[in-house]
Amino acid sequence: MTIATSARAAVFERPGTALSIEELTVEAPRPAEVLVRLGASGVCHSDLHVLDGEWETPVPLVLGHEGAGVVEAIGAGVRDVAVGDRVILSWFYPCRRCRACASGRAWACTGTRAGESVLDDGTTRFRRADGTDVHSYLTVASFAERTVVPEAAAIRVPDELPFDVAALIGCGVATGVGAVVNNAQVAPGASVVVVGCGGVGLAVVMGAKLVGADPIVAVDVEPAKLELARELGATHAVRGDGDVRSQVAAITGGGADVAFEAIGLVPTIELLPDLLTPGGTGVIVGLPPTGVRASIDVLAFAEAAKTLVGSNYGGAVPSVDFPRLARLYLAGALPLDRLITHRVALDELEEAFAAMRRRERARSVVLYDTDGA
Numbered sequence: 001m002t003i004a005t006s007a008r009a010a011v012f013e014r015p016g017t018a019l020s021i022e023e024l025t026v027e028a029p030r031p032a033e034v035l036v037r038l039g040a041s042g043v044c045h046s047d048l049h050v051l052d053g054e055w056e057t058p059v060p061l062v063l064g065h066e067g068a069g070v071v072e073a074i075g076a077g078v079r080d081v082a083v084g085d086r087v088i089l090s091w092f093y094p095c096r097r098c099r100a101c102a103s104g105r106a107w108a109c110t111g112t113r114a115g116e117s118v119l120d121d122g123t124t125r126f127r128r129a130d131g132t133d134v135h136s137y138l139t140v141a142s143f144a145e146r147t148v149v150p151e152a153a154a155i156r157v158p159d160e161l162p163f164d165v166a167a168l169i170g171c172g173v174a175t176g177v178g179a180v181v182n183n184a185q186v187a188p189g190a191s192v193v194v195v196g197c198g199g200v201g202l203a204v205v206m207g208a209k210l211v212g213a214d215p216i217v218a219v220d221v222e223p224a225k226l227e228l229a230r231e232l233g234a235t236h237a238v239r240g241d242g243d244v245r246s247q248v249a250a251i252t253g254g255g256a257d258v259a260f261e262a263i264g265l266v267p268t269i270e271l272l273p274d275l276l277t278p279g280g281t282g283v284i285v286g287l288p289p290t291g292v293r294a295s296i297d298v299l300a301f302a303e304a305a306k307t308l309v310g311s312n313y314g315g316a317v318p319s320v321d322f323p324r325l326a327r328l329y330l331a332g333a334l335p336l337d338r339l340i341t342h343r344v345a346l347d348e349l350e351e352a353f354a355a356m357r358r359r360e361r362a363r364s365v366v367l368y369d370t371d372g373a
């Protein structure tokens, strides 16, 4: 297909203003790109960081980075996916050319421009009626009915996988489960603490249950989140506004083997080392505003030989991890649909973000009309 199409999309202009729902022109995919008709997009806190001005991005920008849909057209030379394939979009994809990719460390790839919210040639496929270019958040832009992504960012999954579950695999689930299995490599029977049980933290809880961690201690300030965490595998629930340190110490017998922070707040990031047993590992999954620094008690940290690791996209290699997570869902080992508490329309996004600011809802998912897709 060589002609342009169009899509309703939620466009971000600047912090403090509402997303505008607009009809954009979507240009045809160029070589090594694919046009995807979205089936669903999750609402992740990373979009909220942008909306609230905590991270800088180019504007105007179609937000959304947790999406899944169906390939509607392919550019020249595309071999990995075909029209009609169901795909999960990846906000990190390997260039397959750089040294990191060539040496099997695709997650360290430096060869794409996804971080600039432009395609590899520095341009974007979204246009306003007045001809203005509109950026594509992390080259995913899943708050749109259609989007053009690099071939390597569209990962094929089975047709039986529902769009809403598929979307969540594209960020929150790959991040949360990946933090457990890839970054921390949690062993069966290891004690785990998860601080923050939103969409990402609950995926950490599920990952911990999947690998047989025990106990699994969920920490959150919202009782509803703790209740859901328990249903999804947490063995203990601790109120985040209480004395988390002593309660975690009592439950784990002196400190956890692995503790995850899945909020992005300085006080809870600084709490991580205190929740660990000597030799334990703290995993930073939550992301704070740009430039924020945190401190640790260095002597205590070094003497107890603790480890702190950063986790980006759960250390996932999307082409390997997305199909694997899909299979685990389809086999009943990861009840990912339980993360979805609200299914909404594109023009209900503002309310979904407002609820997230109020710490309500596990995951809201935008559903698109895919009739006739």
Ligand SMILES: NC(=O)c1ccc[n+]([C@@H]2O[C@H](COP(=O)([O-])OP(=O)(O)OC[C@H]3O[C@@H](n4cnc5c(N)ncnc54)[C@H](O)[C@@H]3O)[C@@H](O)[C@H]2O)c1
Residues within 6 Å of the ligand: 043, 044, 045, 046, 049, 171, 172, 175, 195, 196, 197, 198, 199, 200, 201, 219, 220, 221, 222, 225, 240, 241, 262, 263, 264, 265, 268, 284, 285, 286, 287, 288, 311, 312, 313, 314, 356, 359, 361, 362
């Ligand atoms: N590292 C990565 O690759 C990656 C990927 C995706 C998201 N993230 C980040 O992970 C974080 C979580 O994302 P999310 O979509 O789950 O967000 P969310 O808003 O759905 O969840 C945050 C949770 O933290 C809880 N919380 C807030 N303050 C708390 C406190 N003081 N103590 C205990 N609990 C508290 C809230 O009740 C909520 O349940 C965000 O910072 C997001 O940007 C990181």
Ligand SMILES: [Zn+2]
Residues within 6 Å of the ligand: 044, 045, 046, 047, 065, 066, 171, 172
């Ligand atoms: Zn995300």
Ligand SMILES: [Zn+2]
Residues within 6 Å of the ligand: 094, 095, 096, 097, 098, 099, 100, 101, 102, 106, 108, 109, 110, 111, 112
């Ligand atoms: Zn690369």
